[in-house]
Amino acid sequence: MVKTNVKIGGLELKNPVLTASGTFGYGLEFADFVDLDKLGGFIVKGTTLNAREGNPYPRSAETPLGMLNAVGLQNKGVEYFAQNIYPQLKDLDTNVIVNVSGACIEDYVACAERVAALDKIPAIELNISCPNVKQGGMAFGVQPQSAAEVVAAVRKAYPKTLIVKLSPNVTDITEIARAVEGAGADSVSLINTLLGMAIDSEKRRPILSTITGGMSGPAVKPIALRMVWQVAKAVKIPVVGIGGITTGKDAIEFLLAGASAIEVGTANFMNPAVTGEIVDYIEDYLVRHNMSSVDELIGALQV
């Protein structure tokens, strides 16, 4: 029996497989296809202090082996989550992590405080990298100082495991990663989406209502892998790898690059059962390579 469990700060995962915020709903939408308790955990959709309607339709565009989205953090607000969603999730035997967003530091803090009060939520993922909201979001995540400020403020207010989701739309992601590590983050997750654009050449119009949006899917994997590799060498806190992970092989690649856990995102749209399949692949891989623990894979790239 191989050991697949990993630790992210104080967070114990039975295996490294998580889901990316905004691609797995509140988990329940996928319960017909995946035994949620089989996952290391899942990260529920971006939650803000107050309800948000998000951006106008169209919010998505297909690109070569990728997609753009411009949802803009549509959600009913943290209180609605606490009252209506949390009760349906609290008895699951897996880690339910809330992705927390905000337009200003005060909102981030207030939202994180409300989530902290929910016993069965062991961690939050702080989204300082959403490219689809006018204020806040990515603005915080592309400068080390503003990134550190929001993380420091939330750190004071949030005692449990604090994962900070980083933007890839920067010159040097290691600089941002070190800044948030210094500000008290327990872990960094990367990458959030790359800012992209799609055009209808016949209509001569942008496809998204917001003109630009966040790119995800297999197409971004090489960039994500590179950034995870760079950041894993730059910080001491565990790294959660995200970006185009579609197969078990992809997951192994991110672990080898230095990720202690991974998030499956867009692939959930192609195959809603994919997360369970990736959990199985990792176990089989360890057996096939005579490894006793997934720890032997993390950062084990031979260079």
Added chain:
Amino acid sequence: MVKTNVKIGGLELKNPVLTASGTFGYGLEFADFVDLDKLGGFIVKGTTLNAREGNPYPRSAETPLGMLNAVGLQNKGVEYFAQNIYPQLKDLDTNVIVNVSGACIEDYVACAERVAALDKIPAIELNISCPNVKQGGMAFGVQPQSAAEVVAAVRKAYPKTLIVKLSPNVTDITEIARAVEGAGADSVSLINTLLGMAIDSEKRRPILSTITGGMSGPAVKPIALRMVWQVAKAVKIPVVGIGGITTGKDAIEFLLAGASAIEVGTANFMNPAVTGEIVDYIEDYLVRHNMSSVDELIGALQV
């Protein structure tokens, strides 16, 4: 008869279709498949003052609808080009542009000066964004000040059309574009490759000898399109669009986003005849949409 000619600084192109440096050799390699005189021009492979052996094999990796390369500017040096290649190109009825690279400002300047002495080379593309060389290359291109310095130095030494090729691996590409515009560039071309990585999960090794490399191909198109859109609004000089252009439709999208010309890169590897096909598509598009000139397309995106 529709007008397809465009102007890049002092450079007259019979149509907006160019080829990306390093993907079209010296043009001659493709003469069996494309009438070179049919193109707006082509940009020969990265040329440096002195000969370079480039990076060890393996230098390429396939990624989802993309590829990574780590050639590292292998070339025989500008003097070899002047003596042995230029004579084979000088009588073509198209624009032959030399992509100039260097490890330090002096090398850039000396190389540009040597190319300036070649009558039939009307322009250079200054490569301040190559991700595959240790010194110079991308290092210059990711900071506005260093980018402006090398451009200003070359500007003094090079009287003809100066196109500066920008790196996408930055937080704000418009900042770099404005800096090189201020330093005297006649045009900016973007995007160069995105820094990426590929791993062999079974061998547990990087696929490239250099671990990371430059990503190109259809996968990067949405990012390139977004950056062209941003830069075209930020500068007054013409923009040359590059990044995953594989079809005539793709080319139209970049023109709509604000590019005055486009470079076809990785697509030459899938279909060595693609550039000629794109020239035809643009003409047909203009006819089909009752446009008399390609100028009506440039930046014509309706937002």
Added chain:
Amino acid sequence: MKKYLADLTIIEVQKLNASCVLLTMTDDKALPQCRPGQFAELRVDETPTVMLRRPISIHSFDASKNEIGFLVQVVGDGTRWLASLAKGDKVNVLLPLGNGFTLPEDNGARLLLVGGGVGSAPLYGLAQELVKRGNDFAILIGARSEKDLYRRTEFEALGRVEYTTEDGSLGEKGYVTNHSLLNEKFDYIYTCGPKPMMMAVAKYAREKGIPCEASLENKMACGLGACLCCVEDTTEGHRCVCTDGPVFSIEELKW
């Protein structure tokens, strides 16, 4: 309602015209019960350029034969790939999705089904159900031209069907909203087709005070209410066409 993910087997491919095929599929296991107006997400990522599943409305569903039919109109690489499949091929299908049409309580009610082009696809399954239930209904289908009207014999076998074509090649010339059938009295309207057509039908229904349901076709990713890409701006804000819809009462829509 439980959703299924299965590799269905194509048992028949019927080319309806150059750009439209009817795919009939089955499975070794019993297909889940599907209601008229529901849809499925068909996996197409064997194609080089397309990655996301294609949402296709359920055209016909026969529990006794364990068969389900999808009318596929080729609009891009994904649907082109689907249309290229042959008998015996398997397609990974996610179903049933969405709410489906509301079936009338009052069996005396007179129902009108208004479809446009390939958008009429789900109305066939609805009409089959209405026949079973003994409802009184008429079908009105509009298209650009006669060749854009699909499955006429099958529709006509279910009840009265009227047509309009923009070029007058079949039925009354013009748009569905100009058809003389609309002079008759109806108690409830179901519509599916191009948005402009459905908006015109909705306008008509509002004027006459007839309750009306429209089936929307917004661009989707997950089909499960997770990605929030396919939202329609309703009277209650942005709602997912994939889970809150695809069928909405026009009272909920901001048309």
Added chain:
Amino acid sequence: MKKYLADLTIIEVQKLNASCVLLTMTDDKALPQCRPGQFAELRVDETPTVMLRRPISIHSFDASKNEIGFLVQVVGDGTRWLASLAKGDKVNVLLPLGNGFTLPEDNGARLLLVGGGVGSAPLYGLAQELVKRGNDFAILIGARSEKDLYRRTEFEALGRVEYTTEDGSLGEKGYVTNHSLLNEKFDYIYTCGPKPMMMAVAKYAREKGIPCEASLENKMACGLGACLCCVEDTTEGHRCVCTDGPVFSIEELKW
């Protein structure tokens, strides 16, 4: 030499085993003259994950029949797609590429062709040519096991063929460089196969002072000498396997 880009038609697909097929293709127009050891780049970007062409060595070329043969071993999605093609399908092919083997001036010379597994593919075309020219040659093919040896009857029809298998299931047990055939005297060696095997053959040739040519299989993109991805580190620095090769004299190689 002029290169051609054409949609060739598959006229025969021969499954040689679970993972290897022989594709025979033709064209309405005359195929360009191809020399033994040259290769072609086959377009495979109908597959979702693979974009670049696949370089495949020319296994056989018959100008009179206007036929060309490619031995395709399935190693990834691209070759899997090629192996899935059927008679009548078209493949976009770029050819002829590379330099090919040097044919001996001296017809008295005794030649040895050493192949490994599917790497023996181009040696078949070479042997065909040597028969035409009346050269004296022997063929030595090594593989893991008998089932990994392809086209034996066809090879044997061209002349003397010896085998080695690692499991001893056919011919002498062990590696090609241990085969008793090497006790005989040869004036020139051609080799193609896995790099370790070719390096062992090169070592043997150096020791015996026999001139030797090896055909390399570095990963390629363009196949035209433009991208500089497939370089081999030679005595004259990095050179393109696609245009300076794929065949190199071992004197040029740093093995």
